[in-house]
Amino acid sequence: KAGVTQTPRYLIKTRGQQVTLSCSPISGHRSVSWYQQTPGQGLQFLFEYFSETQRNKGNFPGRFSGRQFSNSRSEMNVSTLELGDSALYLCASSLLPGATNTGELFFGEGSRLTVL
Amino acid sequence: TQLLEQSPQFLSIQEGENLTVYCNSSSVFSSLQWYRQEPGEGPVLLVTVVTGGEVKKLKRLTFQFGDARKDSSLHITAAQPGDTGLYLCAGAGPGTYKYIFGTGTRLKVLA
Numbered sequence: 001k002a003g004v005t006q007t008p009r010y011l012i013k014t015r016g017q018q019v020t021l022s023c024s025p026i027s028g029h030r031s032v033s034w035y036q037q038t039p040g041q042g043l044q045f046l047f048e049y050f051s052e053t054q055r056n057k058g059n060f061p062g063r064f065s066g067r068q069f070s071n072s073r074s075e076m077n078v079s080t081l082e083l084g085d086s087a088l089y090l091c092a093s094s095l096l097p098g099a100t101n102t103g104e105l106f107f108g109e110g111s112r113l114t115v116l
Numbered sequence: 117t118q119l120l121e122q123s124p125q126f127l128s129i130q131e132g133e134n135l136t137v138y139c140n141s142s143s144v145f146s147s148l149q150w151y152r153q154e155p156g157e158g159p160v161l162l163v164t165v166v167t168g169g170e171v172k173k174l175k176r177l178t179f180q181f182g183d184a185r186k187d188s189s190l191h192i193t194a195a196q197p198g199d200t201g202l203y204l205c206a207g208a209g210p211g212t213y214k215y216i217f218g219t220g221t222r223l224k225v226l227a
Contacts, residue, residue: 033215042220056214
């Protein structure tokens with residue numbers, strides 16, 4: 001079956017702009033979570049959605065937002081971009097919400113954002 | 117705040133050597149997972165451990181969950197260049213929906 005698909009794979013933006021990233025989970029998976037990965041901070045949890053509801057949110061400013069659609073596809077948006085937002089943004093899908101299920105998180109290849 | 121510290125941060129070894137990677141926390145986790153990430157790809161699950169003291173083996177990889185469910189280790193026997201990658205532990209705390217990822221161990225196995 002098809003894996004987790006993230007688009008775009010690479011993008012370059014300038015400070016102050018906004019960006020929207022998309023994630024299509026594995027068919028049948030209803031949970032989508034987003035992570036930011038940087039060399040200095042590692043993999044940090046942004047938020048998780050299950051059945052169109054945000055279940056949990058990490059410690060990121062309000063400039064970071066997300067949503068999930070009825071088909072489980074998810075988008076995340078970052079407004080007023082800062083240089084420090086440059087990172088690999090990873091999306092992961094699973095059948096059920098993270099900690100209620102010890103099953104696997106399936107990750108996409110990520111969207112690499114560069115902010116100039 | 118739950119934190120997962122991994123050690124060492126970087127490890128470069130020769131093919132055939134053994135190594136152990138540690139994942140430590142002061143918090144209790146209901147389950148803990150190990151992932152491997154290769155350049156240009158997302159992390160891929162290696163194993164999930166849920167019971168304190170549990171030991172799981174995956175070919176040359178041995179995973180152990182601490183008795184108190186606060187720490188874990190990954191031991192690789194006779195490392196091969198194909199083991200090269202970023203190893204991440206991830207813990208799920210009781211009552212939360214989010215996985216906390218460790219700081220990562222970047223392993224390079226030289227042929």
